[in-house]
Amino acid sequence: MGPFGVTRGRWRLLHSATEEQHARGMRAAEERTMAKFSGSIVIDAPVEVVFEYVYNHENTTKFMEALKTWEPIGELKGLGTRFKLEVAAGPTTFGCEAEVTELVWDKVIAWESRSGIENSGAWLCEPLGPDSTRIYFEQSFTLPGGFAGELLAKSFRPLIEQQTERSLNALKAQVEALVAENGAGTAGADGAGDGR
Template identity: 25%
Template sequence: MASMHKSIEVNVPVKVAYNQWTQFEDFPSFMENIVEVSQVDDSHVHWHAEIAGKHKEWDTEIVEQVPDQRIAWRTMAGPENHGIVSFEPVGGDRTRVSVDIEYQPETTMEKVGEMLGMVSSNVEEDLENFRDFIESRGHETGAWRGEIH
């Protein structure tokens, strides 16, 4: 299993950053390789990505969700991964968004990409795109404030 930790500070209050992150179907707006995300129900999400010209699909289950603090997930079907996105106020209207992911590279190309740091770079770029997306809007596109334990 490979793992990574990335974080970024965004110039919006923690509630705004968290609320936007709960809008999974908006992820293609700021995640480069994500083609489509479908929220099946409160705790299940279907993902479709195109990575290096190859289509991948997987299903995740949200195993913990605490408003303004964290969202944790694990795969149910497809490429194995799990992780946590956490949200921390850092003063004023700034928030630190941190992503911790563990994943299993499947193909030789994915293993080489991992060794070259491509996955880590993609996550870092996605976080930068998230920052630009939410800061340019100044408010979230929606919110889900439920809890999952």
């Protein structure tokens, strides 16, 4: 007799079936589709103003078109801060919890999901002069594998690419309006703690 009173022959059969299911699951995980999106734009503002505006979580939903929620979970502490996000994709809303995994002031903010839909992203700032900054946005999502994942990626790609472009244009307009209203030395944090 094998474990749990199952005959040895039956146990080997069950065990090999379980191994095959596990192997299929591992292959499916390896075959998942990674959808990556990126874009950049030049903003007529100092790098510190652009960075602080993007860093301030209260501004994020103002310029990120599909982002419905970006709320801190617990204390704002910079690196390691966790956020609750909700992203609209057509009639569906996807949610996750993300953590700030890299933070170099005036240069980069990066995050990775810790629960929910698997994704990661980053904002990177490059100063082009005292009053000019190029900002890069990168984001990737892990979708189901196989034909369904490929179909999902193909159907969402044009939508997300358009949303990314509109979001970057909105960010540019908002930061440049802030600078025009308050001067180039204005930080975009609106009094939020920066966690530095």
